[in-house]
Amino acid sequence: METIRNYIETLFLEFPNTQEVQRAKQEILSIMEDHYLALLDEGKSEHEAIGQVISEFGSVDELREELQFTTREREPENGIEEEEMYYYLTERKKIALGLSLGISGCLLAVGTLIGLSVTGSQVFGVLLFFIILAASVGVIIYNGMQFAKIGAQLSDRYVSASLNEEANRMKQGYQKSFQISLVFGICICVLCVAPVLFFQMFTYAEYGIPMMFLFLAVGVFLIIYGSINYTSFDKFITAKYFVVDEDKPGPNAMYEKYGDSARTKHVLERIYWPLVTMIYFGWSFLTHSWGYSWMIFVMAGIFYSVVEAIFIKK
Known part of the structure; x- marks a missing residue:
């Protein structure tokens, strides 16, 4: 009998713990147990009865498929299409x-200014710098403004x-591409002091500073x-509704995150x-405590995080 119960529990692991699922599980368990007891009354051994019950219950796959369709959350209309996602990315x-x-x-502008100043072309260096x-x-x-623009049509729409x-x-x-760009980028930034040390050996350390800024720029x-491209995919992974600006989520995204507390x-x-x-x-005006009254913002930030955590839908 315990084997049958374990079989049913394993069968329903993929389904959410809802009343409908629990009701269906109990019905199936009751049918299988009745069949098992009937087989024992016919003279079957315990192992034979269990094996026959499980093998004869072939229709359970159809029931699982039917149950999956009835319990599956209905996808909202106007969901984001794959072509729209490809275009956005x-x-x-x-x-x-x-x-x-x-x-x-x-960074290159600063390096250019320093490099031309070292060679004696300060005026040209300042002009080129600006x-x-x-x-x-x-x-x-320009590109910062495009972030919100390209995501405007997808804002608050369902991600299937x-x-x-x-x-x-x-x-x-x-x-893999992200890891390569990140590793090479960090290594180049760390090695940016190498040109300064190299030119310093010839007592011309100032000539290495423009090269240092070139290394930093690369x-x-x-x-x-690499980081922006890598995090672009998270817009379609981490949330059920597309959010253009994390500080200003749409009504659907707000409800998904905070439930009835969204308003x-x-x-x-x-x-x-x-x-x-x-x-x-x-x-501050009443107590003249400008020296430490700014701590209000620190405490308010901590308190806001606590309140926000309370509102998040479990």
């Missing part, structure tokens, strides 16, 4: 390239299980580019920090 890859080049360009810096900052701002699996497969496929580019959490977000700021200024 492709565009995000272009943005990652732009951001990486922009940040590396800022040109490269302005172009790099412009690239950073099949899309989740495909994104996870693509992430695993990119993992290393930072590899780290940022209360939304109201809390709007009034909490303005209220904390008012308390800070009020207390």
